[in-house]
Amino acid sequence: MTSRRILLVTAALLGLSAPLAHAQAKLKVAAIYTVPFEQQWVSRIHKALKAAESRGEIEYKATENVANADYERVAREYATQGNQLIVGEAFGVEAAIRKVAKDFPKVGFLMGSSGKPQAPNFSVFDNYIQEPSYLAGMVAGGMTQSGKIGMVGGFPIPEVNRLMHAFMAGAREVNPKVQFSVTFINSWFDPPKAKEAAFAMIDKGADILYAERFGVSDAAKERGKLAVGNVIDTQAQYPDTVIASALWHMEPSIDRALQLVKAGKFAAEDYGVYSTMKHQGASLAPLGTFEKKVPAELKAKVDAKQKAIQGGTFAVKVDDSQPKAAFN
Structure with missing residues (x-):
């Protein structure tokens, strides 16, 4: 048997082939x-x-x-x-x-x-997480004592606007009289500027802050107020401040893209849907340190709404327009 034939037979016995090696x-x-x-x-x-x-x-x-x-x-x-x-x-x-x-x-x-x-x-x-944002808004609406919630965002683009609108709608479901103040810092990463904007809202009576940007939860912590997180769960860093968070999970989108590239089938597509709760692309973070501080009745309402969203009987409205609200 020639050396070439020996190599081919050995490769076959080991289950190796050029296409398989390439696929791996x-x-x-x-x-x-x-x-x-x-x-x-x-x-x-x-x-x-x-x-x-x-x-x-x-x-x-x-x-x-x-x-x-x-x-x-x-x-x-x-x-x-x-x-x-x-x-x-x-x-x-x-x-x-x-x-x-x-x-x-x-x-x-x-x-x-x-x-x-x-x-x-x-x-x-995009971070299409308006569903858990709505649920987080329900928590905030049920927990505010002053009836005033401050919201600090980066830029008023659709991806941010829709989350703010969903949050506001969720808060109003459980507290129709709640008021909001909205500020955009025109930066994606400027914690000091976001912190100052949050301080201004607290000075006007806000007792819960929507932390779309880093820096907001720091302001809430310093003033003894509550905050709601966005995209990531920072409760471990703010155990007495961050009451709830709307989380984004990019894994479904990334894993799909990798599979398509590997198969040679990647094409132009809108991946927005893979950031929804249906595809495990979004979720409401566990209440954690606030589990016993949130009233049982409020938790029941949030749980029921989450089941309705996941079951397809309730759809969170997508509003990409710039939210404009301010309390005195």
């Missing part, structure tokens, strides 16, 4: 973030990709704090380096990153975006 090769994935890894929104994407990396599915590279002016350059570098999937956010760089996607049609792009998918390879997603 790690995908090369890169991510580009305009803010630090620890920022709420980015941290969820980074976490999902790190999980895939730890499973041995991908080779993962990521760059944080990329200025908008440098975004296109970094994206082109990653594309030319053989990365098969590039993940990030297109907010503020829509035209630039879509141009890169056109120039690299064989590379998959999965970008947080307020826009539509772009054939053949530009998919979009």
Whole structure:
């Protein structure tokens, strides 16, 4: 038997073949973030990709704090380096990153975006977590003593606006007389500015704050008020402050994209639905340290509404318009 035949027989006995070996090769994935890894929104994407990396599915590279002016350059570098999937956010760089996607049609792009998918390879997603935001609003509406809730957001874009509207609607379901104050700090990561905005609301009577941005819970903690978290659960850091949180889980979206890239079937698609409760892309965090502080009647209402959402008998309204509210 020739050496070549021996090698072929050995490979067959071991169950190896060229296609199988290729299928098991790690995908090369890169991510580009305009803010630090620890920022709420980015941290969820980074976490999902790190999980895939730890499973041995991908080779993962990521760059944080990329200025908008440098975004296109970094994206082109990653594309030319053989990365098969590039993940990030297109907010503020829509035209630039879509141009890169056109120039690299064989590379998959999965970008947080307020826009539509772009054939053949530009998919979009967002933190479509209005359902748990509604539930968190119910908790806040039932817990406020002053009847005033302050809300601090980054930018008034659809992805933020819809969460605020859902939160407000949930609060009003259990407390129709509740009042709101809404402020946008025009930054995705400026904790000191968010903190100052929260202080101003507390000075006007707010006893619960919606912490869409980092810094708000710090203000609540310092003034002995309550806060509701967004995207991530920070109750461990604020055990006496953060009463509830609407959580985002990016794993369903990332895992779907990886499967499609691996199968050679990645295409332009809107991944928004994979961030809903139906697909385990969102959830209301456990009450944890507030489990015994939230009235049983209120918890029962929240549980019933959650079951209605998951059962498809109640749909949270999606309102992308900028919320405008202020109490005196």
